[in-house]
Amino acid sequence: MYLPSYFRVEEPALLHELMRQFGFATLVSVHEGLPFATHLPFVLDAEHSRLEAHMARANPQWSSLEANPEVLVIFQGDHSYISPTWYEKHPSVPTWNYVTVHAYGKARLVEEPQAVKALLHRLVQQYERVWDMDTLPPSYLEGMIRGIVAFEIEITRLEGKFKLSQNRPATDRRRVAEALSHSPNPAEQGIARRMLADLEER
Template identity: 50%
Template sequence: MYVPKAFREDDIVQLQTFMQANNFGILVSQQDGVPVAAHLPFILDTTRGSYGTLLAHMARANTQWRLFADAPETLVIFQGPHTYITPSWYDEPLSVPTWNYTAVHVYGRPRIIEDVAEMLALMETLTQQSESRFERPWQFAGLPQDFVEKKLRGTVCFEMEIMSLDGKFKLSQNRPKDDQKRVAATLQASSDPLDQEVAALMKVRQKK
């Protein structure tokens, strides 16, 4: 990912927090020189590895998992809030439109999880993570054993230790201070939740 210095985010805690908040990522592999992708929910274990370890699962019918064994490297993309920025918000008339956005690219080599207990733990953790916002969370535990075993047979679980990562928070940091404040204020006043989220991120990184 092309990341100019002004937009680079290197703080590991910030990047891990971002991945956890935007955990529905895109897993990208290569098959015979052609990119293939899967959209998956991920769990990030921050205690394993220098940058953390990702865990996820996909349908066994999705043959992308068969590419893991021979892949030199696999990419996972996490995307956060993003929005269009019009040059009419700038002082300088000779400007062009752009897009403010946040993204983290993660690289590593996936390893398929064969142990049934590990698979169950992954599924339960992901379920609890997703269900925690509900007043009456659905429980994975208590499902009939034969039903669970059937579902697991149709599932491939995997983990990927993060070997390297790039964080890009493109939030008008390359613009003059007054432009940054004006853009953030305009987005904050918008009725679009994405605009408001970008505005909040901009305010954290605005020039003093």
């Protein structure tokens, strides 16, 4: 992606944090010669630089992953419209602030039944607070598993872009963060918090 130096984030801990917080991401691959995208929950195994997920067997995207294993997973975090009225100096134009991580890698299907169950357990443990997958009748669980295709992605490259008005003067950045902090929109409040934290670090 287009990545000016002042928006680039390379610290693995920051990228991994966003990937976990916004784990419902977009898988992009080439299917029958064209881009194909599916929105899926992912589990990050940072220790082994790996992502895990599954999709419906009826989804044709998985059938081309072996032939075209190079994939992109887009993790989209908080984002917000930025009004030029919040800047100190004029004329100015609107923009959009956002945080995102692009994970590039190679996909591999996971087909061994116990490995698939273990992958599903990790997914449930990440997102579930009450329900236990092991409470399902074994025959029902096996039927559900037959209806999905599990896969893992070996991460080969991470790109982080945290566009937080770093190209503007500090006074403008504080004015923008202050305006966003009063918004009822949680995503805009998230951008405000990130902007203020970034200002404190500089």
